[in-house]
Amino acid sequence: MALRAVRSLAILSNPLRTYSTSGPLVNVSINEKTGIATATLQRPPVNSLNLELLTELCTTLEQLEKNKSRGLILTSSSNTVFSAGLDIYEMYKPNMDRYKQFWTTLQQTWINLYGSSYPTVAVVNGHAPAGGCLLALSCEYRIMLNNFTIGLNETKLGMIAPTWFAASMRNAIGTRQTELALITGNLFTTDEALKIGLVDEVVQSKNEALEKAGKFFDKFKRIPPHARTMTKTSLRGADIQALVKSRNEEMNKLTAFINDPKLQEAIGMYLESLKQKQNK
Numbered sequence: 001m002a003l004r005a006v007r008s009l010a011i012l013s014n015p016l017r018t019y020s021t022s023g024p025l026v027n028v029s030i031n032e033k034t035g036i037a038t039a040t041l042q043r044p045p046v047n048s049l050n051l052e053l054l055t056e057l058c059t060t061l062e063q064l065e066k067n068k069s070r071g072l073i074l075t076s077s078s079n080t081v082f083s084a085g086l087d088i089y090e091m092y093k094p095n096m097d098r099y100k101q102f103w104t105t106l107q108q109t110w111i112n113l114y115g116s117s118y119p120t121v122a123v124v125n126g127h128a129p130a131g132g133c134l135l136a137l138s139c140e141y142r143i144m145l146n147n148f149t150i151g152l153n154e155t156k157l158g159m160i161a162p163t164w165f166a167a168s169m170r171n172a173i174g175t176r177q178t179e180l181a182l183i184t185g186n187l188f189t190t191d192e193a194l195k196i197g198l199v200d201e202v203v204q205s206k207n208e209a210l211e212k213a214g215k216f217f218d219k220f221k222r223i224p225p226h227a228r229t230m231t232k233t234s235l236r237g238a239d240i241q242a243l244v245k246s247r248n249e250e251m252n253k254l255t256a257f258i259n260d261p262k263l264q265e266a267i268g269m270y271l272e273s274l275k276q277k278q279n280k
């Protein structure tokens, strides 16, 4: 995996080629004409976000920033799942060193994506619960295919969405709708999500979504990049600073929380219910 990551970074850092890298968990390609990168999550069966996937995504985002990317489309190689959110096995009876690394990488991935200087579009081509929804919310624009669900459903798992998950949702749909969505742990259908502004457009196919994403990027052709980026920072910067300030404190709290036997029991039962679903 280390070798593949190095290869992928080497290709990403050459600005003159059309790049396509098949990392094991994130495929990155860059359109030669437009300079827009597409990062495709490819961790079957459901793109659950484990340490390895997050590490690749985090590194990809860092490289795009370094190379002054023109834009990013974040999508999934699955036809039914954008991302099932955090890999629940990272939170079930965890090895604490790995757990800390996992959480630190999640925090950094969010900082890189939510705060990117380049424009970002999520092509949500499948279900996007919890951490999957967070990834989509961290982008500037969300285009979702029909007949899927999206939302921060943490309370349904007996967990509490961290403040920066909530801030990302608040940024998209406002305080009132965020409070309702979070306390109920609601998973919205595509149409419901469109209605409350959780997604910006609904389409019937991935090709249509990619076309619409192109139109979103076109909006910035005549906008000076520094004005775009500074405006984004003025709107999102405080959320990022809040996490940067509290990330160690959050880690300490989560370390205690994750070791709570009641929480472990609840996570174990949830995993069991996911397995049972398959047997039906």
Ligand SMILES: CCCCCC/C=C\CC(=O)SCCNC(=O)CCNC(=O)[C@H](O)C(C)(C)COP(=O)(O)OP(=O)(O)OC[C@H]1O[C@@H](n2cnc3c(N)ncnc32)[C@H](O)[C@@H]1OP(=O)(O)O
Residues within 6 Å of the ligand: 045, 046, 048, 080, 081, 083, 084, 085, 086, 087, 088, 089, 091, 127, 129, 130, 131, 132, 153, 154, 157, 159, 160, 161, 162, 254, 257, 258, 271, 274, 275, 277, 278
């Ligand atoms: C103390 C820490 C505080 C943390 C605060 C933040 C907390 C949580 C953030 C999260 O992101 S937690 C994850 C929440 N995610 C979910 O609740 C989604 C669960 N999954 C589903 O609802 C469905 O899988 C799906 C995404 C709608 C897809 O359905 P589909 O029918 O296509 O696939 P399944 O048959 O259900 O699943 C296939 C296979 O994948 C396993 N799996 C599913 N989701 C996860 C996951 N998030 N992590 C790990 N594994 C997952 C599922 O068990 C099946 O496994 P097998 O039975 O095949 O072994």
